[in-house]
Amino acid sequence: MKSSVKLLAVITILTCGNYAWSAGTGADGVFEKIHVDLSDKTSLQRGAKYFVNYCLSCHPAKHSRYQRVADDLGISESLTKDNLIFTDQKFGDLMTVAMKREDATKWFLGIDPPDLSTHARAIGPQAVYEYMKSFYADDTRPFGVNNLHLPNTAMPHVLINLQGLQKAVFHEEVGKNGKEHPVFDRFEISQPGSLSEEEYERVVVDIVNFLAYLSEPAQLVRKKIGIGVLFFLAVLGVLTYFMKKNYWKDIH
Numbered sequence: 001m002k003s004s005v006k007l008l009a010v011i012t013i014l015t016c017g018n019y020a021w022s023a024g025t026g027a028d029g030v031f032e033k034i035h036v037d038l039s040d041k042t043s044l045q046r047g048a049k050y051f052v053n054y055c056l057s058c059h060p061a062k063h064s065r066y067q068r069v070a071d072d073l074g075i076s077e078s079l080t081k082d083n084l085i086f087t088d089q090k091f092g093d094l095m096t097v098a099m100k101r102e103d104a105t106k107w108f109l110g111i112d113p114p115d116l117s118t119h120a121r122a123i124g125p126q127a128v129y130e131y132m133k134s135f136y137a138d139d140t141r142p143f144g145v146n147n148l149h150l151p152n153t154a155m156p157h158v159l160i161n162l163q164g165l166q167k168a169v170f171h172e173e174v175g176k177n178g179k180e181h182p183v184f185d186r187f188e189i190s191q192p193g194s195l196s197e198e199e200y201e202r203v204v205v206d207i208v209n210f211l212a213y214l215s216e217p218a219q220l221v222r223k224k225i226g227i228g229v230l231f232f233l234a235v236l237g238v239l240t241y242f243m244k245k246n247y248w249k250d251i252h
């Protein structure tokens with residue numbers, strides 16, 4: 001009885017935690033739930049390419065090594081050196097950033113770009129997806145963009161050349177306190193980028209997939225072991241069934 005009360009308490013805390021997180025973002029309900037697919041190796045490889053090209057200049061992934069990523073995603077050492085390592089770093093090095101932390105903090109309104117191998121895990125893939133999809137034009141912000149998921153964010157829209165610039169359309173609604181407040185309606189592309197909407201969607205999904213992998217690389221190994229264990233149990237099940245049949249065949 002006691003343990004079931006404890007279990008109930010844990011479930012309540014966990015669900016409330018999730019609710020608190022999702023209630024905090026202006027992008028709630030705007031986007032569909034995304035499906036992370038770690039079995040899609042080509043998506044993970046593309047995600048790695050986007051990550052080193054567009055994110056690693058500011059965000060480190062201090063718990064990951066190029067070599068481990070290359071091995072897990074099936075990328076050869078020479079391809080990794082040619083396409084994923086742009087600094088004088090080595091194949092076995094950690095994915096750190098050349099930029100000094102003090103500089104980063106100074107440039108980005110006093111906010112240090114978080115380490116993405118741990119931060120992406122903390123906020124979850126859905127949050128990363130919504131963040132990358134909800135930058136919109138806002139002249140009042142230092143980089144000319146705001147973000148629906150993380151209002152007044154310090155991060156520039158680094159994929160603006162790909163997605164283009166979108167504007168956010170809001171309408172006014174009267175709240176419980178009798179005051180009007182803006183409610184998000186939709187995004188409209190005001191300045192097209194080099195990619196279509198579908199192509200940009202693919203890019204974001206690849207990045208999210210890669211970050212989901214990066215935040216817990218053991219997932220790939222665990223899944224492989226899991227499949228092996230299930231296969232073993234299936235074989236064992238069949239053998240046990242025939243053994244049972246054999247033992248009981250003379251007993252009626």
Ligand code: HEC
Pocket residue numbers: 050051054055056057058059108111112113114119120123127128131132150152153154155156158159207
């Ligand atoms: C020019 C520097 C810079 C680059 C490049 C950059 N970011 Fe950021 N990023 C930041 C800063 C600064 C923050 C902190 C924003 C804040 O807290 O307002 C941030 C925050 C984030 C967050 C946390 C959002 C949250 O809800 O807490 C995510 C996720 C993220 N960036 C993803 C990316 C991805 C993916 C890329 C590459 C496609 C990227 N960033 C490229 C500077 C950068």
